[in-house]
Amino acid sequence: MRKTLLLIISAFTLLFIANTAKAQDYNTAVGAKFGGYENGISVKHFTNESTALEGILGFRRGGVVITGLYEIHQPAFNTDNLKFYYGFGAHAGSVGAGKYKKLGGDEVFEDSKLLIGADGVLGLEYVIPNSPIGISLDLNPRVELAGPFFDLAPGLGIKYTF
Template identity: 65%
Template sequence: MKKLIIYSFVLASFLLISKRSSAQSYQTAVGLKFGGYENGISAKFFTTSDVAIEGILGFRSHGAVLTGLYEIHQEAFGVKELKFYYGAGAHIGSEGSGVYKRFNGDDYVYNNSHILLGADGVLGLEYLIPQSPIAVSLDLNPRVELATGPFFDIAPGLGIKYAF
């Protein structure tokens, strides 16, 4: 609960300090990402009108993970503010010892601290709320863990970003 309050405060600060965006698209966005494995902060930067690079610093109860994604965006269902996106990337991080629940519900026990390293994918929808700087995304994140696996999982993700 304490983390949720801190994340909400950070997001509210971005909204109050920055000016509002009236455009239908954006070049940069920062915000929060809530996922199946970790929750954290994210930043997205568009290199062209339809290609973006997203970085996510996610925190788990026993560690942290840095994920980088290359994403391609396209208009979805004829709605200018709604974008379909897909892409791929990689992650690296570390995790302490403990019992972890995988997304599929299985328990997995790690007796020692270890490194996380693997390949990631992303498939989702993002909606930029008209006349506001807020973008909301919902996606699936398939992940192949190579350092402690190999094993494959798919985790859902919810993102809330301030676009500018």
């Protein structure tokens, strides 16, 4: 996992150096998402000026989770390059046996477990002026339907925009 993180950081550095002149808005972004449960790769594409689709391929101990989100973006605090976003989606994947932290206490899985659930998202995104780099901070409430349980997962995203 450390090698993957180092590779992602190196790629962002090279992309940042190669393309420092970038408009404040973008159509598509590719990046890394670090969350409360999974860390992974994300792709966001705007379907129009204010709505976007985001896909996340998240890796976690003993499993993989695919998440799809529909997001609505709006200007935040009258600040250039800062947007507030919210939306909903779903996830599916699996998790290996082990002890996992969640709201209300730890959960222990004796065997691998299927994960299927509904997701929400609420966050802020800032695109650094004159650069292709975007940074997001969000909260992802999720309801695990195969479990069932409810939890919140904070997320930090770093994206290359184009």
